[in-house]
Amino acid sequence: MAETKRIIRPLSPHLQIYRPQLTAITSILTRITGNGLIVGTILAVWWLLAAATSPEYFAFANAVATSWFGDLVFTASLWAICYHYLAGLRHLYFDSGKGLDIPTAEKLGWACIIGSVVLTVLTIILVQ
Incomplete structure (x- = not known):
């Protein structure tokens, strides 16, 4: 038989x-x-249910919701709401049959990403 050379x-x-x-x-x-x-919704609902349960349980839930973890979850949820909203507007634009070419679709994608970050930062600044 002929020997075959194994190529990696x-x-x-x-x-x-x-x-x-x-x-x-x-x-x-x-x-x-x-x-x-x-x-974020689960954390917010848990916080509201704890408020309706007892002062001690609410103190615990409030400590979690206002900790670094709660701040992280609520900030990420705020960004997700902004991004999801802008992406929904982009899809409505796509559904009208416009913006389907690749350059426009990429510009709209970047607009969603950058716009969601800007909206999140503006909201945090205005709420403080």
Whole structure:
């Protein structure tokens, strides 16, 4: 039998040259933020239920909600609301049949990302 020379090749060469598309990333981010809003909602509902339960239990829930963890969850939820809102507006624009070319879709994707951060920072500044 003839001997074959074994060539060592990468398992997934496409992963070395593939660049994720911004439209795919923003679509996935819309789903993640939609599901992530559940965490902030659960914390807020737990805080409200604790207020209706007893002063001691509310003190505990309030300590969690106002801790660094609660601040992180509520700030992330605020960003998720802003992003989800802007992405919904972008999809309404897409549904009208406009903005479907790649350059416009990428500009709208960046507008959603940057706009959500700006809206979050402005909201935090105005609420302080």
